[in-house]
Amino acid sequence: MYFAISGVGEINNGVIKMPENVCHPVDEKLPLGQTFVYGLQHVLAMYAGAVAVPLILANALKLPNDVLIYLINADLFVAGITTIIQCIGFGHIGSKLPLMQGVTFAAVTPMIIIGQTHGLTSIFGSTIAAGIITYLLSPYFSKLLRFFPQVVTGTIITIIGISLLPVAVNWSAGGNPSAPNYANGTYICLAFVVLTFILLLNRYCKGFLSNISVLLGLIFGTIIAIPLGITDLSKISQANWIGVTMPFAFGVPTFEFSSILAMTVVMLVVMTETTGDLVAIAEIVKKPLQPNDLTKGLRTDGIGTLIGGIFNSFPHTAFAQNVGLVSLTGIKSRFVVASGGLILIVLGLLPKAAALVAAIPSPVLGGAGIVMFGMVAASGIKSLAKVDYEGNKNSLIVAVSVGVSMIPLAVPSFYHTLPEWAGIVLHSGITGGTLAAILLNAFFNEFGTIIKKQESRIV
Template sequence: MRKDIHPVDERLPLGQTFLYGLQHVLAMYAGAVAVPLILANALGLDTKQLIYLINADLFTCGIATLIQTMGPCKIGSKLPIIQGVTFAAVTPMIMIGKNGGLTDIYGAVIAAGLVVFLIAPYFSRLIRFFPPVVTGSVITIIGISLLPVAVRWAGGGNPAAKDFGDVSSLLLALLVLAIVILFYRCFTGFLRNISVLLGLIVGTIIAAALGETNFSAIGNAAWVGVTTPFSFGFPTFNVSAVAAMILVMLVVMTETTGDFIAVGEIVDKEIDKETLTRGLRADGFSTFLGGIFNAFPYTAFAQNIGLISLTNVKSRFVVAASGCILVALGLFPKLAALIASIPAPVLGGAGLAMFGMVAANGIKTLSKVDFNGNYNVLVVGISLAMGLIPTAMPNFYSHLTGALQVIFDSGITVGSLTAIILNAILNNNAVTEKKADVNGQPLPTK
């Protein structure tokens, strides 16, 4: 690699780029298709409609990833960030869909995407409220909040199932985790960097040999599935639905800011106001496209942050390759069915390594913060406590309604807002300057 090229802008050989990109897709695939599955079940859609939603989601997810990584027309952060459907929008979309159908959902998604695009330059000014003490807290919360996802995968995927957490699932997940660690420890260079991919492949082969893998969906899937705009009808714009979705996206913008900062820490690239503006614009534009192509609101996918840290492959062109693969999966359902055949415990074993690395990077950032003679311990402690409440007790805020439920159901959002507010109040001079020293202390005012 040339010394004058940042690792984010490094172009790797085509074969390596494809395999690294595929590794990212395998890491996020289950999360990417979860939203259409939940929505279709809640709204009583038939199997044909569900398959179409999944294809549309994967196709638009790929387009959104390409926009975010390549940054055309000042839209996109040009960072190695893969885009996926935000889970924060699931409950509001179900409520909207039950009252007004899919056309109301897509109208709200289109309107919210336009709002995000327009307010991105103003929202990005919040970047000055993210000194290292806040950044480290947010990254740690992101990692710990993701771990339950890996645990559910490791147990079989569905906690309500009778065989959830059975010995075979746990052993398979631990075996895949061990394989990932073994490859990472014993190999160097390219093979070490695809340790997660190798773990997923070997784990799937073992699961197939044990009869734990079902490939029947591949034969039943169509060869080609083309996503066309407004397939479920032209969007309708219900005022209350639009307002609810805008609120969701404001919450998502806070989460996205934390994700951008987390990636910036890992790839050693400063996330300034301009970069954040471009990244948020990509979220808004991709969400707008989601409403047109029968898909959903899109945002940075936190699941893949740990993979960047684990492999140390920082090139945005690798994630752009993931976008191309996702587009292909959306156009060719048989490929999507093949990826979907990976057993949940196999994903769980890899997820434990990836998501744990996100939390470790947060701790690494906090290690640079000075905790003497200030209120940083309190900022970190309270923000972690607030951020992990939804993770430890998912029904804790079940009696809240409307805007409060949208905000408090997201541990990442609650933790981020808590860290920002406490730091601004307790370390009130920490937000008066845009830059801080290596210990997270504000530089003196000139």
């Protein structure tokens, strides 16, 4: 166990220096049984978030249930592969740190717009292109980090959470505004019960149960919904036990410029988030993060996104909730997290498991979604609380960026007269707000700093 060997090494500036005959806790291999249990814990902690994106996308695009099941399986399958790559490392790819990978929420809104405009094949095509671009940009991204200070990253994370909250509200009302029973009392009460259950778990439970409170809330809400006639379990019996995810199952990917541009902007956000996760996990496990390690970790996002587009999935990133789980449990082995990736691959080959997830009623998802998406926004607010607002224009950067991100939420048709490529990019509150934050920070902080330096030289 890690606790048995952690006292052996010397600590220098917060970094554990292990004797030559003792491996670092990150490289420790635990007994097989423990490795499986701890790996399963990581899967349970991220499972709800991992399947949320295909659920959101399928509902928004009104895809049939069998397509939803296929997308969930593909999602889990690719997340497992990408997690193993990140933890084990293959050549110049993979940070060899305990990080779980999964589909990013940041891509939801752009993918919905792309899917409604050009179809699923364009989503997968833009995902493939964005994955390749991310891979190529990874060695240079660290040089661009000065354009992503905390005021920008905090604003972006806040915008992501706020932009997704309307999805949770729509789920709570039933998911289909055109349905005659939309927003009826039963749906709203069920969403409230699920939300309350999750809050109670977080209030009175600790550790493992608290970490999987969202998953337990989904299970609890689905069980309650059965006698109410809201849960449809018929699709589970119809699903196959085994299903293999095939490349390009929905046809040859199509590559459309505006869609690729929108997805590339998303991946710039993803690379920023992953950089933060890599720095955080390296700090937790007391292993110095070298520039080459950062590049390898970011390349994993690119490769995972590329594989995702090929295997009918979406852009991938590191999952922050699992970073917290490593800190909470003290189990720092990358092989534990890699075993979680293996579990995800197995789950991705079981359509019945995906059908079970697809049977979760929309109001149940809504109650959990308010927690999940609200926590994303809260993380952004927490990050913004650390920003210095004195003697600068950081308040203005946050204000205008959040305001720009709210435009398509308040008035969905606001950009409808613009060219199609501009509409796809700006119609997403996330991409519009992100671009605003980056440009405003460059204008007020980067460009302003250069001018001040030039003026001081003249004086």
